Amino acid sequence: MKNRIVHPLWTHLPILGLIVYLVINMITASPLPDRVPVNFDLSGQPAGYGSPWAVFSLVLGLVLLYGIISLVIDEAWARSEKRKTFNWLSPFDEIIAGVLVGIHTGYLRMLSSGLDTFSFPWVDVLVTGGIAVGLAIILEFLRPFRPNPQAVTIEDTSNLEKELKLRLKENRPILYWQSQEPLWVKLVTIAMPLVMLAVAAVMWFSQPWFSLLYIAIAVASSLLYGGLKTIVTRDKITVKLGLLGLRVLNLKTSEIISAEIMEFSPIKDFGGYGIRYNGKIWAYYFKGNRGVKITLNRKTQYLIGTNRPEQLLTVIKAVSGIGP
Amino acid sequence: MWLSIDNKSSRPIYLQIILQIKEQLRRGELKTGDELPSVRELANSLSINMHTVRRAYLRLSEQGLLSLRLGRRATIASLPQITNSTENEAEISARLEEVITDALLMGLSSSAVHNLLEQQINNLENAKT
Numbered sequence: 001m002k003n004r005i006v007h008p009l010w011t012h013l014p015i016l017g018l019i020v021y022l023v024i025n026m027i028t029a030s031p032l033p034d035r036v037p038v039n040f041d042l043s044g045q046p047a048g049y050g051s052p053w054a055v056f057s058l059v060l061g062l063v064l065l066y067g068i069i070s071l072v073i074d075e076a077w078a079r080s081e082k083r084k085t086f087n088w089l090s091p092f093d094e095i096i097a098g099v100l101v102g103i104h105t106g107y108l109r110m111l112s113s114g115l116d117t118f119s120f121p122w123v124d125v126l127v128t129g130g131i132a133v134g135l136a137i138i139l140e141f142l143r144p145f146r147p148n149p150q151a152v153t154i155e156d157t158s159n160l161e162k163e164l165k166l167r168l169k170e171n172r173p174i175l176y177w178q179s180q181e182p183l184w185v186k187l188v189t190i191a192m193p194l195v196m197l198a199v200a201a202v203m204w205f206s207q208p209w210f211s212l213l214y215i216a217i218a219v220a221s222s223l224l225y226g227g228l229k230t231i232v233t234r235d236k237i238t239v240k241l242g243l244l245g246l247r248v249l250n251l252k253t254s255e256i257i258s259a260e261i262m263e264f265s266p267i268k269d270f271g272g273y274g275i276r277y278n279g280k281i282w283a284y285y286f287k288g289n290r291g292v293k294i295t296l297n298r299k300t301q302y303l304i305g306t307n308r309p310e311q312l313l314t315v316i317k318a319v320s321g322i323g324p
Numbered sequence: 325m326w327l328s329i330d331n332k333s334s335r336p337i338y339l340q341i342i343l344q345i346k347e348q349l350r351r352g353e354l355k356t357g358d359e360l361p362s363v364r365e366l367a368n369s370l371s372i373n374m375h376t377v378r379r380a381y382l383r384l385s386e387q388g389l390l391s392l393r394l395g396r397r398a399t400i401a402s403l404p405q406i407t408n409s410t411e412n413e414a415e416i417s418a419r420l421e422e423v424i425t426d427a428l429l430m431g432l433s434s435s436a437v438h439n440l441l442e443q444q445i446n447n448l449e450n451a452k453t
Contacts, residue, residue: 159351160326160353164326164328167328170330172328172329172330172331173328173329173331173370173371174326174327174328175326175327175328175361175366175369175370176325176326177325177326177327177360177361177365177366177369178325179359179397181359226397229361229365231361231365231369233369245365311326311353315326
């Protein structure tokens with residue numbers, strides 16, 4: 001199944017505009033001195049010095065980061081839509097990016113005017129933030145509803161069931177394996193850490209603590225590489241996460257009392273993607289809106305997301321011996 | 325993707341893996357782009373040797389059914405065109421030649437080979453429905 005982007009990319013034009021505005025501002029403000037005040041106390045007096053490019057990289061990095069996050073969230077929202085709904089999360093990145101770029105604009109004006117005292121640039125923040133957020137809200141209203149192209153096809157698994165039963169009867173070892181690694185996981189595990197590491201490298205000398213924090217987040221998010229893997233054998237169901245193959249779920253098949261296909265809304269039912277708990281069900285999925293819900297004899301429920309729910313259900317039923 | 329290994333079978337394990345993956349491809353249970361477990365994962369889960377799995381994967385990759393790239397998980401490659409092209413026929417005919425030569429060497433009559441061939445085709449076709 002090919003991944004197709006459901007959420008129109010033009011709704012992200014405001015943040016793109018902010019990036020262009022930020023870069024143009026920086027270019028027109030150049031050349032800047034090598035050492036400028038980069039930290040200020042509450043009264044606006046300089047408290048630390050560094051390179052203006054480090055400040056620029058920090059702002060650019062953060063804006064890119066929120067842009068990527070918003071790209072992922074908006075796409076997830078659009079995919080879970082049954083009809084057009086107003087995505088109130090969509091202007092979130094423009095609010096943060098608008099404020100950051102506004103502050104940076106005011107900061108650059110302070111630098112080029114030769115002053116040393118920083119006063120919070122309310123006007124810039126309100127103008128850039130306001131325009132960007134306003135545009136984002138208008139574009140969100142204009143956004144058309146596109147039905148999710150990944151139409152549900154119900155797979156016939158009677159063959160699989162027949163064969164599995166035969167093999168189980170013969171007492172042969174069995175392995176069922178599947179993985180979920182959608183595009184957004186690749187973005188979060190490769191593209192985002194690269195951006196963060198670049199920002200960390202630039203900031204290393206001026207703000208080592210921020211750098212370290214960025215490196216830590218970059219390394220942690222790259223560990224998700226590889227996505228979620230579900231492995232079913234005769235005795236157990238295992239869900240493994242990421243590069244290190246961390247076992248996030250390990251169920252004994254003998255404890256399963258029922259299993260069924262469950263259709264869910266990732267955002268409304270569980271508030272996102274990943275490993276989730278909604279007070280009743282532990283869920284494990286990186287994409288899609290269908291999975292297999294497993295109930296154990298101690299009443300705990302688990303949901304394993306899958307691109308092939310019929311297959312997974314058939315296998316789970318066969319190995320745990322719970323009816324047809 | 326699913327596999328089941330028969331330790332008692334006279335058929336080598338790597339061949340069992342190859343045949344099962346091919347069968348799932350034929351039935352459409354595995355599709356182009358689907359990922360397969362890593363050699364280590366598969367070997368551990370089925371308690372078999374990693375070399376056995378690697379051998380099966382390499383063979384499938386030589387036949388163009390699997391794409392193996394360093395640092396990436398094995399994925400199903402785009403499948404060969406299902407046409408009666410002369411190229412496909414030539415390859416199958418070469419493989420059959422080897423099998424039939426073996427059979428005749430073992431002393432099987434040509435009618436026995438015919439019967440076996442028909443029996444196998446029937447088995448596979450029946451599994452489809």
